[in-house]
Amino acid sequence: MNFIKKTFLCALALTTVLLGGCSRETISSSDISGENIAESASDGQINDMGNPVSDENYLKWGIPNIVLVSEDTTEKFNALLTEKKYDFGVEFVELDFSNYKDALIAGATELDIASTGLDNETDISVNEIMRSGIFEKLDERLDGSELYSLIPPQLWSSVTLDGSIYTVPSAGHYSEGAALYGDGSVSLNEGFTADELYNALGSDGKFLFAETDGLVIMELCGFEVTHEGMLIASDGKAISPLDCTECVDMLRVLNKLKSEGRLVTNISDGDNIEFVLAFGNDSTAANVTLISVKSRVRTIYGASTGLLKTSEKKDEAFKLLEALRTDGELANLLIYGAGYSEKDSTAVDKNGAPIENSFLNKVVFGLNGNLLSANDVVTTFRTTEELFDAYNNTVGSSVSGMIFDNYTSELKQALSEVGKLWQSAGFETALSELQQRLDEAGIQKLTDEMNKKIGEQN
Amino acid sequence: MKVLKKVVSLVSATVLTVSLATINASAASSATGGLDGCTVSGSSSITKNTAVCKTTSCNSSPTLEVSATYTYYDTKAGLVKTMTDTTGWHGPDVLVDFSVEGWSGCGSISVKANHKASYNGQTWTASTDAYY
Numbered sequence: 001m002n003f004i005k006k007t008f009l010c011a012l013a014l015t016t017v018l019l020g021g022c023s024r025e026t027i028s029s030s031d032i033s034g035e036n037i038a039e040s041a042s043d044g045q046i047n048d049m050g051n052p053v054s055d056e057n058y059l060k061w062g063i064p065n066i067v068l069v070s071e072d073t074t075e076k077f078n079a080l081l082t083e084k085k086y087d088f089g090v091e092f093v094e095l096d097f098s099n100y101k102d103a104l105i106a107g108a109t110e111l112d113i114a115s116t117g118l119d120n121e122t123d124i125s126v127n128e129i130m131r132s133g134i135f136e137k138l139d140e141r142l143d144g145s146e147l148y149s150l151i152p153p154q155l156w157s158s159v160t161l162d163g164s165i166y167t168v169p170s171a172g173h174y175s176e177g178a179a180l181y182g183d184g185s186v187s188l189n190e191g192f193t194a195d196e197l198y199n200a201l202g203s204d205g206k207f208l209f210a211e212t213d214g215l216v217i218m219e220l221c222g223f224e225v226t227h228e229g230m231l232i233a234s235d236g237k238a239i240s241p242l243d244c245t246e247c248v249d250m251l252r253v254l255n256k257l258k259s260e261g262r263l264v265t266n267i268s269d270g271d272n273i274e275f276v277l278a279f280g281n282d283s284t285a286a287n288v289t290l291i292s293v294k295s296r297v298r299t300i301y302g303a304s305t306g307l308l309k310t311s312e313k314k315d316e317a318f319k320l321l322e323a324l325r326t327d328g329e330l331a332n333l334l335i336y337g338a339g340y341s342e343k344d345s346t347a348v349d350k351n352g353a354p355i356e357n358s359f360l361n362k363v364v365f366g367l368n369g370n371l372l373s374a375n376d377v378v379t380t381f382r383t384t385e386e387l388f389d390a391y392n393n394t395v396g397s398s399v400s401g402m403i404f405d406n407y408t409s410e411l412k413q414a415l416s417e418v419g420k421l422w423q424s425a426g427f428e429t430a431l432s433e434l435q436q437r438l439d440e441a442g443i444q445k446l447t448d449e450m451n452k453k454i455g456e457q458n
Numbered sequence: 459m460k461v462l463k464k465v466v467s468l469v470s471a472t473v474l475t476v477s478l479a480t481i482n483a484s485a486a487s488s489a490t491g492g493l494d495g496c497t498v499s500g501s502s503s504i505t506k507n508t509a510v511c512k513t514t515s516c517n518s519s520p521t522l523e524v525s526a527t528y529t530y531y532d533t534k535a536g537l538v539k540t541m542t543d544t545t546g547w548h549g550p551d552v553l554v555d556f557s558v559e560g561w562s563g564c565g566s567i568s569v570k571a572n573h574k575a576s577y578n579g580q581t582w583t584a585s586t587d588a589y590y
Binding site for chain 1: 506531532534535536537538539540541560561562564565567568589590
């Protein structure tokens, strides 16, 4: 189905959802097309136990429309569910990605399962979704459940809100911890200052810094960088990054190196690379690990998945989320699509090439522990054990489970630009302007609130 | 399964469009027009971690512009992020390109571009976009 058609159908489906009077047949894009699912659902599938999958037993799963599940995939997925003796099927309801919060909240009563959508740098819509009350509290269901046991506790912490769990976290956000590598000629220790970094590079050494976010380096300097873009100092206090002298100095040095042509984002022949900042092992330019920190698991409500409070099929919905984490066949089909096949433990397309475009599916469906490998940008875990092993080597956040009332869209936008300051043509002017924006957006109130809540937690 | 999305462009020629064609290709879109006998076109294409948007003309005479916004997802941060870029010069082509290649856990979502070509008092504009 081409995108125009998809877009039209999404708009139509969303309009119907907003009108609040839609049936299953009108809410699903595949239904609108009159093909596949609608027909098979109307006819009723018969599972191996002889139980029909009736129209009423189709779970409606809201997802952002940048993740497309083809009709073919949906059909095969439902056939597989039937084959595996589940007495329900699923419909994927694509909601407008660019207006996801409003689309989800307006259509919540028509859905059984929904993604929280993808968090972004410019607004706090995911936090607002979490606060909207549309999701069922899962604590009792999770207690002693298989689903709870299949996801690392660190990930459950990452979606805790006010001490409860409302959504199943995405396992697609894992990354290895940041590390600074050297060529062996110079050394730096954790807690290094901006001046020490600059001096260690000598007069012509280069720093391979393939990151947009300059704040990443602060994790190596002994600070926690929160999901909000705030810093937690070693004394446990939250601080605005621009109120942190060490941080501003570091951004200034990165900027200076960039202006001198010594902060490079890729390697050219003849480059004298002294340092490399990377995640996980990097052997492209330097191979001596100077400083490494564990991967930090931050609070990330984005791309998590919840059961809608108004759903009458919560038991089935919970069972489906569990099935996706116990049954690799179901998980691989949802992530890699109907056309995938397995070759050497890798998901390949019809041409035999490793699949590359699967990362958004992994992120949004949250699956990453029972999958074939692929050539996408997400670290994939072949087994649940591998996933747990990876998370056992992580550290948590000081502000897990907290949403801050003073974290506004204006603050979020301004804080997201702090890490990009090192790219500015006029650093001092940009710094001053950004400080003013942060002040006007209420950075002090956020800092105070964070410190109050951190203090209460401790 | 996610399908590579293709988007038809909205195209307008404010003065004269001799010809207009839209081509759908995998993870890419393009638009073509004409200015006083000179064919101009715009295109956007996207891969796993790069994107390119281009405005081209039949020769170096027209003034060309392209401005684009690239949207990608940073799985480490759990955030959708954007980059924007604009460039303009005389033909036969101008382009902006984006890359998150080598950036741990970052992958393309979309790129959207506005194209403009001016020649002999005529202006052609078009929009293209591509989704990964």
